[in-house]
Amino acid sequence: MHELLIFKNEKLLRQALTHRSYVNEHPGEGEHNERLEFLGDAILNFLSGEYLYKKHGEKGEDELTRRRSALVDEKQLAKFAKEVDLDFRIRLGIGAIRDGGYQNPNLLSSTFEAVLGAYYLDNGSNIEVVRAIVEPLFNSVPENLVVSRSNVDSKNRFQEWVQSHVTPNPPIYETEQIGGPSHAPKFVARVLVDGKEHGTGTGRNKKEAEKDAAEDALTKLKKQGLL
Known part of the structure; x- marks a missing residue:
């Protein structure tokens, strides 16, 4: 053992x-x-x-x-x-x-x-x-x-972009469970920069939902030509 x-x-x-x-x-x-x-x-x-x-x-x-x-x-x-x-x-x-x-x-x-x-x-x-x-x-x-x-950690990549281009304050994640059974819960996360929402995501746990939200934020930045 x-x-x-x-x-x-x-x-x-x-x-x-x-x-x-x-x-x-x-x-x-x-x-x-x-x-x-x-x-x-x-x-x-x-x-x-x-x-x-x-x-x-x-x-x-x-x-x-x-x-x-x-x-x-x-x-x-x-x-x-x-x-x-x-x-x-x-x-x-x-x-x-x-x-x-x-x-x-x-x-x-x-x-x-x-x-x-x-x-x-x-x-x-x-x-x-x-x-x-x-x-x-x-x-x-x-x-x-x-x-x-x-090299592929989306939360850190988004934080680096935010602190280089927007504010020295790190992004804030608001995450909550929205359903699913106890052994397979579902979470939703919002990532905020100075109070403004930049992305949302879902996942089986808080970490996964927050990562998905960061990836959503990065995708939006790419579409806007900012990344």
Whole structure:
């Protein structure tokens, strides 16, 4: 068993592995993993940012931001989840399982974040213990893959354009869930620049919807001859 799945508090691990769809079908099971996912996402963003800052002393903020987005995007986190054997350990509802939830990148990536958050708490909020887990995973990602992904990150490309041509303030994303079952929700996002809407998008999670909104904004800029 991978070290990330070895817990002193088994209840905490169980919560981290429990998707909302499972709780919906088993109300007595307690809390699902979304709060832990929030914590794990914050930890992961910090550790990936620090990792890249130390590894690429010659890179500027924009390039580091693009690389961080590529290193911890949904596809890559889903791969990490499989590498630590999370895939078939996720506690899913019957509907989510029927729809291929064990191989769903969104579910895999969010569960990976939740388990990281839980692992952090299980080890007395010791960030060093989590760093020891994630840095080997970061090292396993080929450099050329990170670079190729970072070159196509639509949110960062749009932010660069905005801050170069409009305002030093970054774009603001307003995102909300608009429907879909618990294991396959649908989100819609609007991207605003100084209060003005520049694009809209939809997706299976907030990140996907925001990326789609940024791509919509970039498409509009191209049509106007501004990009």
